[in-house]
Amino acid sequence: MKPVMGRRSRVLTYAVLVALALMTAFPVLYALSVSLMSQADFNAGAFLPSRPEPANYARAMESFPLLKYLANSVIMSLLVTVALLVTSSTAAFAFTFVAFRGRGIFFGLIIATMMIPWEATIIVNFQTVRDLDWLNTFAGLSVPSFATAFGIFLLRQSFLTLPQDLYDAARIDGCPRRRFFVTMVIPLSRPMLATLAVYGFLTTWNKYLWPLLVTSDDRVRTVQIGLKMMQGEEMTAWPVVMAAVVMAIVPTLVVLLFGVRSLQRGLMSGALKG
Amino acid sequence: MSGIGYLSPALVILGVFLFYPLLKTGYLSAFITDVRGRAVRLAGWENYLDVLTSSTFLPSLRLTFLFALMTVPSTIVIALLLAVMTNRRLRGITLFRTTYASTMAVSAAAAAVMFRALFHPSAGAFNTILGMLGLPEVGWLTDPSLALISVALTTVWMSLGFNFLVLLGGLQSIPDELYEAAMIDGAGSWRRLVHVTVPLLSPVLLFVGIVLVIDSFQSFGQIDILTQGGPAGSTNLIVYEIYQNAFTRNEVGFASAQAVVLFLIVLVLTALQFKISERKVHYQ
Numbered sequence: 001m002k003p004v005m006g007r008r009s010r011v012l013t014y015a016v017l018v019a020l021a022l023m024t025a026f027p028v029l030y031a032l033s034v035s036l037m038s039q040a041d042f043n044a045g046a047f048l049p050s051r052p053e054p055a056n057y058a059r060a061m062e063s064f065p066l067l068k069y070l071a072n073s074v075i076m077s078l079l080v081t082v083a084l085l086v087t088s089s090t091a092a093f094a095f096t097f098v099a100f101r102g103r104g105i106f107f108g109l110i111i112a113t114m115m116i117p118w119e120a121t122i123i124v125n126f127q128t129v130r131d132l133d134w135l136n137t138f139a140g141l142s143v144p145s146f147a148t149a150f151g152i153f154l155l156r157q158s159f160l161t162l163p164q165d166l167y168d169a170a171r172i173d174g175c176p177r178r179r180f181f182v183t184m185v186i187p188l189s190r191p192m193l194a195t196l197a198v199y200g201f202l203t204t205w206n207k208y209l210w211p212l213l214v215t216s217d218d219r220v221r222t223v224q225i226g227l228k229m230m231q232g233e234e235m236t237a238w239p240v241v242m243a244a245v246v247m248a249i250v251p252t253l254v255v256l257l258f259g260v261r262s263l264q265r266g267l268m269s270g271a272l273k274g
Numbered sequence: 275m276s277g278i279g280y281l282s283p284a285l286v287i288l289g290v291f292l293f294y295p296l297l298k299t300g301y302l303s304a305f306i307t308d309v310r311g312r313a314v315r316l317a318g319w320e321n322y323l324d325v326l327t328s329s330t331f332l333p334s335l336r337l338t339f340l341f342a343l344m345t346v347p348s349t350i351v352i353a354l355l356l357a358v359m360t361n362r363r364l365r366g367i368t369l370f371r372t373t374y375a376s377t378m379a380v381s382a383a384a385a386a387v388m389f390r391a392l393f394h395p396s397a398g399a400f401n402t403i404l405g406m407l408g409l410p411e412v413g414w415l416t417d418p419s420l421a422l423i424s425v426a427l428t429t430v431w432m433s434l435g436f437n438f439l440v441l442l443g444g445l446q447s448i449p450d451e452l453y454e455a456a457m458i459d460g461a462g463s464w465r466r467l468v469h470v471t472v473p474l475l476s477p478v479l480l481f482v483g484i485v486l487v488i489d490s491f492q493s494f495g496q497i498d499i500l501t502q503g504g505p506a507g508s509t510n511l512i513v514y515e516i517y518q519n520a521f522t523r524n525e526v527g528f529a530s531a532q533a534v535v536l537f538l539i540v541l542v543l544t545a546l547q548f549k550i551s552e553r554k555v556h557y558q
Contacts, residue, residue, distance in 0.1 A: 010364075017359060021373045024356070027431060028380065030399055031388045042391075045402040091284035100277030110284070113292050115544040119492050119513045120537040123302070123520045123530055124295035127311050147287035178275060206381030208495035209513075213521065224383040228499055231387065238391055249384050256379035260372055264439050 035242035042238045056243040065218050066244055069226035073205055076222060079142040081200040085193055088151030093181050096159040097167050113149045126213050136217040145204060151196050154266055158192035159185060195266030198259030205252050223248045296537065303530035311526035321531035331532060333507065334515040337422065341511055342490040344426035349433045349486055350479065357441035358467065378435030382495030389428040390500055418508040421501050425509050428496050433489065437482050444478035477550065484547040488540055512536055
């Protein structure tokens, strides 16, 4: 138990918490505010719109295929998230409940991939995707991210907490391994699967360099690249651009809002107790 | 299905998109390449010599270290402050925690566009605030001596959310009894922070520190949107340098040699991190 705080110190604590919250949220609040300003307000260096102009959002969607970009981001993020859940859970299952030759070596190999920075592989990955004719396709955008050592590691940690007896009993009852995996391991590990899903969705939605390299076409371009496209000209229509920024961050803010607890649990068990 | 069967989906992806490109990048780094990035003539160490003597690579590496120095300690200090402040039972604390964590939901691209508006020379909030304080306006992104600091500021903000969450998790695993004991001994809140929190949190702090250093070596999106490596190359960090050489100048062999150097640096940092987390397990 922490000491019971006096009234004064509690007020002080809240004051500091609010001040820190305002500082942390300032860029987002400012973006929200600018997204509702007129160009004249922005040019005058205003902090708040003199009269809210929600039309900026309509303008952002008219002048750029923003909804298409958002939809593309959703498709890419969902593809990667689902694939990550599949590849990570099957691999983690192999590492926890299936004995086979070379298991240790394979595990070491997969852990070793954590030492390879994705940025050091982009040159050849670009060539691979180009040679597969996957430029400007969702396959090119998403397939290279379909597996990560982190995901496998996270789920392995979670599967290891399931009692081995469960497996032995199921095997004695003649339950095939695959059924044990689908009907026991997966449902029992739902919390950690949720963590991986939140993590996978956030990181994929926010990807920048890879989509920049493999897309040059609005049909597959993601919203992050859309944000880059919206500026660049001499005169940037900042309120319109900010409306696009707000639309681009709402999905991940919502995911974070619901997933923050689950994310925190995963970060502790996966990343730190490694 | 056999063990390998369960393993194969992950194995195929990691093999094709991580192991293979790493080896191939090493291979390409020993060749002069054509426009399509195909090896045409064996170059031996030539690319590496070119990298070391090029006018851009060593400055870029130096800038990247400087950038890490600017971002890593400040991110840790601020994230720790946020974590210490919210590691208490108070009404509404979840709201504050979610707010502090929220920056991790903001992508590099979105953060960079927001900060471009904040940094805007005549209308941005930062110069407006300076003006209100009676200070002269500054060229946040146009002054070569300031641009890297501005990119660092953006990056610190971006990294706060994630590192706050990790540090908060670390704090929550420190047993309350230790604080009670310290309090009975008459330790004030500062002494409790220095003598209880920081030592017990040190493995987590080291983990966070190394992950942040690795992150700073991989920074790209915020630079591409804020400065494109400029002005005068003052924000040309290593991944941006590699990107330019590989994809705008089409010097794939040369860029591959730089990518190999990046890999080696990250390798050393990651190995260091494994050693540290290993020690942490024994220590618990």
